[in-house]
Amino acid sequence: MPALRDIRRRINAVRSIQKITKAMKMVAAARLRRAQDKIISARPYARKIEELIQRFISTFESGFDEPLLKEREVKNIALVVVTADRGLCGSFNTNIIRKALSLIEERQNELPQGGKVKLICVGKKGFDYFSRHRRNFEVIDSFTGLFRKTIEYVWVEKIMGRIVEGFLNDEFDKVEIIYNEFKSIVQQRIVVEQFLPIVPKFEIVKPSKGIKVPLVEYIYEPDAQDILKSLLPKYLETHILRILLESNAAEQAARMTAMDNATENANELLKDLQLLFNKTRQAMITKEMLEIASGAEALRKAEIA
Structure with a gap:
């Protein structure tokens, strides 16, 4: 006894x-409300600009002279792994890392001999794991400390700049991003998206075999290529910002539930x-x-x- x-x-x-734990739950709940409002506000603009870009690259059959749109032989892949900077949020980081490990192995098997999967870690937890792992993953860059308070736009510019620079310099031929998408307070979904090159996600159906299909054609001023070059940086930055906001909201929801x-x-x-x-x-x-x-x-x- x-x-x-x-x-x-x-x-x-x-x-x-x-x-x-009770105090941490209350703090996470307050942060979740702010993060949820931000991601709900950001989604419509992100969806609309993506729809606009997709319409550009899907409508014009001749294509554009834009390197960010051109697919090439994939010898190296960059995988952007978005985790949290802190723990105490349940299985939030563990699930992302486990999925990333599975994806790395899958992509490595698809690459030709000598090809590599290179990692860009966003968030301290992912960087700590992959930089210290016994398998010696190739972490080419990391961005930590951006989820501590408010996500500043300077982080978006840094991450986008690093990805685009590496892609244009042939450091890697394809970029994929893995992150947690905020669905609800009790549900987060792991998403894997191709970031570069930008490929059409739908086809514009045109009239064929006498079947009349309405197709809206626009007159662009200036020309479509100039507009696309102006929109592409905004689209890429918006895409990254949305992903960071999704991950931040999902992290706060996971932490509140865990606490x-x-x-x-x-x-x-x-x-x-x-x-x-x-x-x-x-x-x-x-x-x-x-x-x-x-x-x-x-x-x-x-x-x-």
Whole structure:
């Protein structure tokens, strides 16, 4: 039977941890509201500019003289892994890293001999894992500390600049991004997207075989290529910003859920410890009463003798 002092010490320790997890849950809830508002506001613009870019590259059969749109033989792939800067958010980082490991192995098997999967880590947790892993992954760049408070636009420019520079310099021939998409407070979805080169995601259906299909044709001023060159940087920056906002909102939701579960678990543990404390105390009282009764009975027998 454990001593009452040890049980009381454990109860105090659990209560202290419960206060911390409860406070962290409240902080995560406040940050989640702000992050959720930002991503909900950013999604319509991101979808519209992507739709506009897709219409440009899908409508014109001749294509554009734009290197970011040209597919080439894939010898090296850059994988941008977006994780959090901090832990205590459940399986948020673990799931991303596990999926990234699976994706790295899959892409490595698809590449020709000598091809490499190069990593760009966004978030400290992913960088710490891949830079210290015994398999010696090739981490060519990292961006950490951007999720601490508000996501500043300068981070978007740095990440986009590094990716575009590497692609244009043939450091890698394809860029994919893996991140957590915010679906709801209790659900986050891991998404893998191709970032570069930009490829058409749908086809514009044109009239054929006498079937009349409405097709809107626009007159561009200036010409379509100039407009595309102006829109591409905005599209890429918006895409990265949306991904960072998605990941940030998903992280706060995961942290709030994890801290809520930790608080509930601490509460259950406190109930078990309090019950153990009461049982132990009752056993000690019963033992003392038996000792007193036994001593009194021994004295009574001694007086009779």
